[in-house]
Amino acid sequence: MAAELLLLLLVCAGGLLLPAEAQDSYDQLPTVDKAGVDLALEQLLTNSGVKHHFRFLKSVEKNERDEGFGVRFLYHHFHLRPTRCAKGTAASDSRICPFRNDRPLMDCAVCYKTVDEQIETTPEPYVHCIQRPRLTEEMTTTRMNHWKKMTYKTGGATIMALSTG
Secondary structure, three states: OHHHHHHHHHHHHHHHHHHHHHHOHHHHOOHHHHHHHHHHHHHHHHOOOOOOOEEEEEEEEEEEEEEEOOEEEEEEEEEEEEEOOOOOOOOOOOOOOOEOOOOOOEEEEEEEEEEOOEEOOOOOOEEEEEEHHHOOHHHHHHHHHHHHHHHOOOOOOOHHHOOOO
């Protein structure tokens, strides 16, 4: 009986710890991924049609293309969840701004170029966020097309193609 009670207590304690861990998943992101999430959060903050404060929930998909010399192209698809804090609140701590479960997730995708972990303005970063239930297949295709267009190379000289004589 005591063993069953102890097992029940451990399961309940684990259940309480799990949501807090999930809410702080932003802190687990690499710096370059945080920069892309921050772009989406800035866009939502400045959009007058968005009425809620959001925090990062989870990554759905990531693509990266390393060009060398510190240059990388990134595509990050992720979900943001509304919180109980007022829009514009600077806090992103799970204890201060807990997630709400009565509003849909925000589905976001960002594509951008970085040089030495800093986002470049050329090409212009692509940010697209929409409430999850409103996301269409066409929007998903458009997102991937932005990624392909940003990373497409027409070719150029390589060491093997250069003539020495």
